Amino acid sequence: MDLRKYIRDVPDFPEPGIMFKDITPLLGNVKAFDYTISQLVDHYKNVDFDVIVPIESRGFLFGAPLARELGKGIVPVRKPGKLPANTHSVEYTLEYGSNTMEIHVDGVEKGQKALLMDDLLATGGTLAATAQLVEMAGGSVVDIGVIIELSFLEGRKNLAGYNVYSMIQF
Ligand code: AMP
Numbered sequence: 223m224d225l226r227k228y229i230r231d232v233p234d235f236p237e238p239g240i241m242f243k244d245i246t247p248l249l250g251n252v253k254a255f256d257y258t259i260s261q262l263v264d265h266y267k268n269v270d271f272d273v274i275v276p277i278e279s280r281g282f283l284f285g286a287p288l289a290r291e292l293g294k295g296i297v298p299v300r301k302p303g304k305l306p307a308n309t310h311s312v313e314y315t316l317e318y319g320s321n322t323m324e325i326h327v328d329g330v331e332k333g334q335k336a337l338l339m340d341d342l343l344a345t346g347g348t349l350a351a352t353a354q355l356v357e358m359a360g361g362s363v364v365d366i367g368v369i370i371e372l373s374f375l376e377g378r379k380n381l382a383g384y385n386v387y388s389m390i391q392f
Pocket of ligand 1: 240243277280341343345346347348
């Protein structure tokens, strides 16, 4: 199945010059969404890891069904002020300004192996910060999975040393 048909380009969102890759057509199509999750299950069913760490918010949409299928727990990474207990925080720079992500201090146990999950890899800043959070909590990053990779932004350079799997490349 060609999933590209279900990714809509929205120019100038959320700001001028950005071509936003909108996954809502994929989410809204039962066959396309089922195919996406099945592909992820096939890719990760024989990989040795303990928890899925999905990134707020679109990462949750793919990380949760994958965790359910593979029988793994979920440790969410969220925007500041959303997680209720003690957190680790990492601030990172974006093209304009900065962003912060958080994880519960006791979310990942020492020595646990994590699979990071997001919808899209752009510059890699968000996933690099998430990898740092997992490592601060005492875990290790086994793999990083995304649905879409914007290859021209070379986000993998920001994730040197980690395995990255993407389903669709632009
Ligand atoms: P980055 O940290 O630059 O890799 O950005 C990744 C995060 O920003 C992901 O959580 C994406 O959902 C979002 N994002 C960045 N660029 C785009 C884009 N062109 N279309 C859709 N989402 C994007």
